[in-house]
Amino acid sequence: MTDAAPRIVVLVSGRGSNLGALLDAGLPVVHVVSNRPQAGGLALAARHAVTSTVVDHAAFPSREAFDSALAAAIDAHAPTLVVLAGFMRVLGDPFVQRYAGRLVNIHPSLLPAFTGLHTHRRALDAGVRLHGCTVHFVTPTLDHGPVIAQAVVPVLPDDTEDTLAARVLEQEHRLYPAAVRWCLEGRVRVDGLRVHVRGAEFPAFGRCVPSPA
Ligand code: GAR
Numbered sequence: 001m002t003d004a005a006p007r008i009v010v011l012v013s014g015r016g017s018n019l020g021a022l023l024d025a026g027l028p029v030v031h032v033v034s035n036r037p038q039a040g041g042l043a044l045a046a047r048h049a050v051t052s053t054v055v056d057h058a059a060f061p062s063r064e065a066f067d068s069a070l071a072a073a074i075d076a077h078a079p080t081l082v083v084l085a086g087f088m089r090v091l092g093d094p095f096v097q098r099y100a101g102r103l104v105n106i107h108p109s110l111l112p113a114f115t116g117l118h119t120h121r122r123a124l125d126a127g128v129r130l131h132g133c134t135v136h137f138v139t140p141t142l143d144h145g146p147v148i149a150q151a152v153v154p155v156l157p158d159d160t161e162d163t164l165a166a167r168v169l170e171q172e173h174r175l176y177p178a179a180v181r182w183c184l185e186g187r188v189r190v191d192g193l194r195v196h197v198r199g200a201e202f203p204a205f206g207r208c209v210p211s212p213a
Contacts, residue, residue, distance in 0.1 A: 004030060006184040009079040011087040016041025017169065018085035018106060018176050020074075023048045023177060027184070031077040033070065046208050050097035057089055067095040074099075081183055084138065085176070091139045101190065103138040106176045108168050109149055110134060115143035120165045123155060131155050131164060133172045135179040138192065146195045148188060151175040 007030045010019050016032075019041045023029055032045040032052040045052045053073045060066035066089070074082055084105040096103065099179040109119040114126075123131040132152040139145035151171035157163060178200075182188050187198040 006081065007077065007079045008081050008083055008180070008184075009074050009077050010041075010045075010083045010085050011035075011074075012039050012041030012085050013088040014039055014041065014086045016044045016085065018172055020044055020084065021173035021177050022083065022180060023050070025181070027177060027180055029083075030079065031074075033073050035066075035070070035087070041085070062092075064094075065093050067092045071095060071098060081180065083176075083180060085092065090142060091138070096138055096140050099138070101137065102183075104148065104180065105136055105138050105143075105145070106172055107134045107136065107143050108165070108172065110152065111136060111143055111147060120161045120168065124159060124161065124164060129155050131168060133168050133175060135175055137195070146190050146193050147184070148195050148197065149175055149179040149200070 006028050008022070009031045010022060010029055012019055012032060012034050013036050016039065019032065020167045027039070029050055032041060032050055034042050034052065034054050034058045037054050037056055042052050042054070055066065055069045055073050057066045058067060080102060082099050082103045084103070107125065110130065110132045113128070115124050130152050132150055135148045137145040137148065151174065151176055153167045153171055182197050182200055187200065189196045189198070
């Protein structure tokens with residue numbers, strides 16, 4: 001990150017609960033962009049007096065045209081960090097390269113397991129005992145960028161897709177603000193696929209959660 005005051009632009013497609021966690025943590029979100037006009041994240045931004053833009057993917061003839069409009073909406077707010085929070089469009093290589101090293105995502109699985117969609121159903125079907133979420137830098141290969149942090153939850157015998165999703169989401173709301181803050185504070189160094197975080201309190205995320213009350 002630069003020495004300038006940090007500025008975050010958040011990209012959403014849906015309800016925006018991770019956006020809410022970032023805002024509640026007091027992170028410097030200066031603008032929100034959604035590809036869906038009805039996204040709940042837009043109303044949430046408004047309630048926090050954060051401005052927003054809709055770049056509706058359906059209005060563009062190609063991914064390239066959409067990505068260009070998206071980049072223009074982002075760049076108008078000069079962010080130091082671009083944060084994907086439930087943003088459900090695949091981004092093209094030129095877009096990803098443009099924000100290399102300052103584009104982060106949260107994914108609802110322990111990557112590299114369960115890239116893509118329906119991660120909770122697939123975790124149940126696979127019979128794994130541990131599941132969770134991952135914050136990572138975005139690279140051109142979908143859901144494969146360097147891992148900044150992960151939170152782990154148990155998979156319980158009577159879990160449904162919904163109960164497991166809720167347990168993971170609770171951890172997303174803890175993990176994402178912490179990891180984004182580490183990035184803003186310049187504590188994160190990338191070395192190939194390995195990420196080193198200076199002074200991060202990893203024990204908080206290094207055990208099965210939810211932790212005892
Ligand atoms: C979150 O679970 C996030 O991890 C997931 O979408 C949900 C958005 O919820 N993201 C992806 O699946 C990205 N591939 P939210 O809109 O309430 O933050």
